[in-house]
Every structure is written in C-alpha cells, then in structure tokens.
Amino acid sequence: MSTFILFTFEFDSFIPGKYYDAEHNPEGVINMATAENSLMTPELLQHIHSHFHLDPVHLKYRVSLLSGFYPNTEQALRTYINETFHPRELITSDQIVPGPGLGALYAQFIWHTCDEGEGVVITTPYYGEYSSFPRDSGYHARVKLVAAHIPRDVDPLSLAAIEYISAAVEASNASGTRIRVVILCNPHNPLARVYPKETILAYATLAEKFDLHLLVDEVYGNEVFPSTVVPNPTPFESVLSMDVGSLTDCDPSRIHVLAGPAKDFGVSGLKVGVFVSQQNGDMVKLIRASLGPIPISSASDSIMATVLNDSKFRTWFLEENRIRLTKAFERVAGWCDFHKISYEPASAGVFVLLDLDPILERLSGKGASDEVKVDNGVRIMLDNGVFLRATIGAHDQIPTRFRMTFTLPPDTMLLALRRLEKAFGLREGWSS
Structure with a gap:
C-alpha cells in the first residue's frame, strides 16, 4: 500500500491517538473530513433529554x-x-x-x-x-x-x-x-x-x-x-x-x-x-x-x-438548521476569500470543496505530481492537528481538491481554521 493511500484515505482507522476534545484532548487532531453536523447538537440534546426516557x-x-x-x-x-x-x-x-x-x-x-x-x-x-x-x-x-x-x-x-x-x-x-x-x-x-x-x-x-x-x-x-x-x-x-x-x-x-x-x-x-x-x-x-x-x-x-x-420542534429545527448552515458556510467562504483559496460554491449539505493546488505546490515544489502534493499536504495538516479528506481517490476532475466539513461546533471550527493557517503558512489578519 502506498504512503499516499495510507495517509489520505484510511485516516479514520490509521491515525494514532484520539481526536481533538477541548477538555480531554486539546492537542488531538480536529477531523474536518467526516460529514457530520454539530450546529444544532445542544438544542437536539435538550429536546431528547426532556422528552425521551429509557x-x-x-x-x-x-x-x-x-x-x-x-x-x-x-x-x-x-x-x-x-x-x-x-x-x-x-x-x-x-x-x-x-x-x-x-x-x-x-x-x-x-x-x-x-x-x-x-x-x-x-x-x-x-x-x-x-x-x-x-x-x-x-x-x-x-x-x-x-x-x-x-x-x-x-x-x-x-x-x-x-x-x-x-x-x-x-x-x-x-x-x-x-x-x-x-x-x-x-x-x-x-x-x-x-x-x-x-x-x-x-x-x-x-x-x-x-x-x-x-x-x-x-x-x-x-x-x-x-x-x-x-x-x-x-x-x-x-x-x-x-x-x-x-x-x-x-x-x-x-x-x-x-x-x-x-x-x-x-x-x-x-x-x-x-x-x-x-x-x-x-x-x-x-x-x-x-x-x-x-x-x-x-x-x-x-x-x-x-x-x-x-411537528412544531421538527419544523423549527430544520429551518433554524438552514439558517446556521448559511452562517457557517459564509464564514468559511470569507476565510477562503481572504486567503485566495478557490472553492466550489456550496448550497446544500455540510461540506465545501477547496482547491489547494497553489498551496500544495508551494509546499511540495514546482513539478511535483498531484499524488505527492496531496500526500505532503495531508502530512503537514496532521502535523498541525487538523485533517481534510482529499477527493483525488474519488476520481475528482480537479485532483488537488479537499472536502471540508464546515459544520463543526463554532469554537472548534475557528481553531481548525487557525491550525490550517499555521499548516499552510497563510498570512494573518482574517477575522471571523
């Protein structure tokens, strides 16, 4: 198995240690690769705790x-x-x-x-x-x-x-x-x-x-x-x-x-x-x-x-979730615009595709293959405590794209973006 495949596609089962947790594992890797939505978790848990009992x-x-x-x-x-x-x-x-x-x-x-x-x-x-x-x-x-x-x-x-x-x-x-x-x-x-x-x-x-x-x-x-x-x-x-x-x-x-x-x-x-x-x-x-x-x-x-x-809670929840999706996506879009990172305009779901080619080429050197650039990018992200999943293995037309989940808890999302800035040597000054 190539190093590229190991680091890019089997991350979830390969990486040692536990994921980031603000209290229990603050140095852990923040996983931005899994399509999960945490924007409404507190409200849902409150509803479950107050309405459901074993x-x-x-x-x-x-x-x-x-x-x-x-x-x-x-x-x-x-x-x-x-x-x-x-x-x-x-x-x-x-x-x-x-x-x-x-x-x-x-x-x-x-x-x-x-x-x-x-x-x-x-x-x-x-x-x-x-x-x-x-x-x-x-x-x-x-x-x-x-x-x-x-x-x-x-x-x-x-x-x-x-x-x-x-x-x-x-x-x-x-x-x-x-x-x-x-x-x-x-x-x-x-x-x-x-x-x-x-x-x-x-x-x-x-x-x-x-x-x-x-x-x-x-x-x-x-x-x-x-x-x-x-x-x-x-x-x-x-x-x-x-x-x-x-x-x-x-x-x-x-x-x-x-x-x-x-x-x-x-x-x-x-x-x-x-x-x-x-x-x-x-x-x-x-x-x-x-x-x-x-x-x-x-x-x-x-x-x-x-x-x-x-019905009342469900209707409110779905509408509020869409409002928060808008806000969360616009935050990431603003971050990408500030750092001049190309992205696919998203309007559904919990993720957005970023094209990191200019960054990866700077990190790996001109002339490096797409596989080498992606592999190096993944290594550097892991070294800085954050992970995005590359789409090159899913036959993406643009082999240097990564899928970023933007629906992490807001504080965790901000920390993840800061870790990406450090990993990629991006300029300071962006404000959320």
Whole structure:
C-alpha cells in the first residue's frame, strides 16, 4: 500500500491517538473530513433529554417496541418524508423500510439487485474511496463500483454529463462487468449542489434505456441553504415528487430513494435511515426481510420517533438548521476569500470543496505530481492537528481538491481554521 493511500484515505482507522476534545484532548487532531453536523447538537440534546426516557421496552427486541404503544420510526419516518419531500402520492407503510443507517440499506439493496461481479455506475467525483459507496458495493455483494468519468470542463450535474454515463455503462457491459444500478446523489456529495430537474429525468431515461435500477440518495434534501455566495440555490425536488412515468419512458418501479434524518439532525451515530420504493413492492419486501438480523436498535428507534413526531420542534429545527448552515458556510467562504483559496460554491449539505493546488505546490515544489502534493499536504495538516479528506481517490476532475466539513461546533471550527493557517503558512489578519 502506498504512503499516499495510507495517509489520505484510511485516516479514520490509521491515525494514532484520539481526536481533538477541548477538555480531554486539546492537542488531538480536529477531523474536518467526516460529514457530520454539530450546529444544532445542544438544542437536539435538550429536546431528547426532556422528552425521551429509557423504559423497559427499549431494552428488549425491537418487536416489543413495534407491538406496543411507544412511538416508533415506522410511522415517524413515513410522516417525515411525506411532509418534507412532498411526494406526488403519500408514502404508505408498505413502500418504506426503516433501517440502521443508509449504508446498511444501500448494501442490502445492492445485494438484491446485483450478482457477484456485476456493476454499479456513479459519476465522478463521488463520495468515498475506501468507504461508503465503494465499501458497501463490495461487501457483501462483491459488486464493482464503476466510475463514469466526467471531464473537467463538464458540470457533473448537467445534462451534458449523461452521455459520459451512457458511455461508461456501455464500456463496462462490453468488458464483462454488467451494470445493474445507476446512483444519483442529490444533493450531490461532494459538490454540495442540487441537481436540476431535467438532469434527474434524464437519469430516469438512461435507466430505462439500459434496463437499470435508479437509486437516488436524497439524504441532504432538507439541507439546502442560500448565502451571499449562492443567493438563489437550485431548489431541491425529490424524485418522489416527480411524475417520472409521464415525463419520461422510465418504468417507475425502477426508481428507489434513500433518505432519513441522520444529516438533517446531526444524528449519524443513531443509525436511522429509510429506503423508499413506491412502485416496487417486491424490492421493499426483500430489503425488509434481509434487515431482520440488523434492525435499528429500540432506543435509537424511539429517540428519533420522539423527535420526528414533534411537528412544531421538527419544523423549527430544520429551518433554524438552514439558517446556521448559511452562517457557517459564509464564514468559511470569507476565510477562503481572504486567503485566495478557490472553492466550489456550496448550497446544500455540510461540506465545501477547496482547491489547494497553489498551496500544495508551494509546499511540495514546482513539478511535483498531484499524488505527492496531496500526500505532503495531508502530512503537514496532521502535523498541525487538523485533517481534510482529499477527493483525488474519488476520481475528482480537479485532483488537488479537499472536502471540508464546515459544520463543526463554532469554537472548534475557528481553531481548525487557525491550525490550517499555521499548516499552510497563510498570512494573518482574517477575522471571523
């Protein structure tokens, strides 16, 4: 294994010691690589502490919870999706499967739609290299994630990208890796933007053309925000809200959605997600059955149901979260502008892409390869107690970009930016 891969893509399991903690480990590395939202954590914890208490049923198998009188995610997630994603037809209980996180739901879906050695296609850049889609495609279904390489001068979210996806499917099929699924991550990770409706419909047409399932990951759908950088972002429209059958020739039974409250509420650790398929009851039954050995824990189930069923709190929380996302992103954008760091204007999600090429070239010397520049940059950041994840391993068109999570607690975020300034030898004077 090369040093580059070790330091850049397996950081989470490789780095010795514990992460930064203001009280317990102030010298630890601040992880700005994981897409978690801490902007509303105090308010959420206060709500949980005041509204949820462990009862005997929460210590038993989940069937006891579902068969009793306590709130559970079966109903709460259905209501959540219906009220925030505005599907054309209200989602019913036989069209969804709650599960222990989107990764688990995705892995089960791939296992049921693909045979070993077949493929799943996704455009570049995508989320993860040794985690997420690649990991959950490979284990346990042993399916290959096939990258549809989008040229640097083409917007991966535009209609122009469709021809490159088609080419990737044809090439993979011809080489012996039969493509069975096309993934659409909307809002996009890591580009942090919403797809226009016409591109989503073009994906559906492509799925019909090549006899594919279309899996749409909409986990950031409730985290679209305006800013001074992007005052009028593309509005999020769930594929569930579109009359795909009338607008395209795609059979709606091909279309499936992953969603849930993990990113909206900053509760990734509770492991609660949902799979939705309104026109493919057989797929719903298969995934529900395969999750039998790995259900949501009873405590996580009830905690999230308590939060989601509080309509007043939920509505306030989502709106306040978008306000704080705006403020947090504008803070980072101002920092980037001050230091003349190029970045992708973000308007959805909890991260932003930075292009550190001029800095990395200064640190590594003119003529250094992109791999060497990125590796040196990661080493220097770690030496200064901060970490960003490079996207070069996810086939980014711009190999010197890094994904920065900007939703750390404000004090931690400020310290992380100061550590980056020290690591990169940036000039002083920026004020938050």
